[in-house]
Amino acid sequence: MGRSYVAIGDSLTVGVGARLFGGGFVERYAAMLEKRLHMPIELSVFAKSGLTTDAMLLLFKRTDVRCAIEQADIITITGCGNDLVQAVQHEKEGVDEKELLLASMHCQANFTEMITEIARIKRGQKQHYAIYILNLYNPFPNIPIAERWLQQYNHHLRILAAKPHVEIVDVYRVFKGHEKEYLSIDQFHPNHKGYEAMASALFQRSSE
Template identity: 40%
Template sequence: MYNYPLYAALGDSLTVGVGSTIFMPNFVKCFHQSLESFFRQPIARLVFARNGATTGEILESLSRPDVSQAVGSARFITLTGGGNDLLRAGKVWLKTRDNTFILSALHESFANIEQIITKIIDLHSSDPEPFMIRILNLYNPVPYIPESHIWLETFNEKLLSLERFAEVRIADIYHAFYGREPHLLARDHTHPNPLGYRIMADTTARLGFAPVALQKI
């Protein structure tokens, strides 16, 4: 189906690359470059992402034949998600100071990501070729809100439990951005700027490419 090993990028605006510029690479392009540099061969790339997508919508997208076919064939998969779920809940919290909405968003977004991973693994069940999934955890676009650190650290800690799947590693974007947010976010103070996207890609690439890298592709 594909002439080269495939990299499929799933997610929200961070996978789309909102906040970068026309002439500067975004996360997906930077990570794609890391793959081609490491494996020293061309890697095909497909992006399935939408600005504003929630984890539920990303999960739903896997039911589309084009997405499921590509993801089931991909040797390399990245996932960004959860930020929109928490941002929506955070807006309600700012008005009400009711943690119920935050706690619900934390639970639902993690449950959706867990289902995304199990769905991806199921799509690969009939394919003996190794593949890898890299999930990017969440940085903090509102570090001036003290409670936000607790919410994000709770969510990111839950994500680590997904490393029980051999294919999954979690890229720690939260700590890569921590204390540097003003320098790594775009003018909208929400999305990364080009430097922020480069750091996201480098942080993810430093996890290595196992189990794919354990054999030739």
């Protein structure tokens, strides 16, 4: 009997920026789990590049997604990076910093709704399950406003860890000071080293 792992998210869950063979953090983490547990991991990925948290929330209406969540022992979620990019782009055009705060609050509200929806799907189940939300690293370390927003966002994201079954994986701390080493040629998505670091941080968090 194996374990079931569902990965939901944006381009980070897709693995954009990784080498063709090896995959992103999702495949690497699944491989780490298989090695540790000595059993197969059934992996289901529901992700697409460019998804905002609004679009991710719509995934939960799909029957295939709900069925996969119902069976899942482990669920990972990445998101809000695209919400951040939109807000930063607006900021460069002279929009008030409130734009960033609103984006942050909107992401957190959507994450809360996702967690609530997972709880609804799993209501009545006795099997243990865990939800791991990966926080955001800073692909714009030279934009002070982005750094400030990210720290604030990641700080508030920790509140979600108070909910049952939810853990936060601190990707921000792992990437801090290693941006050149961990980012791909597009200077936004992780490269294979970055995804390996993300998978290791997730594996360590899920092993505690």
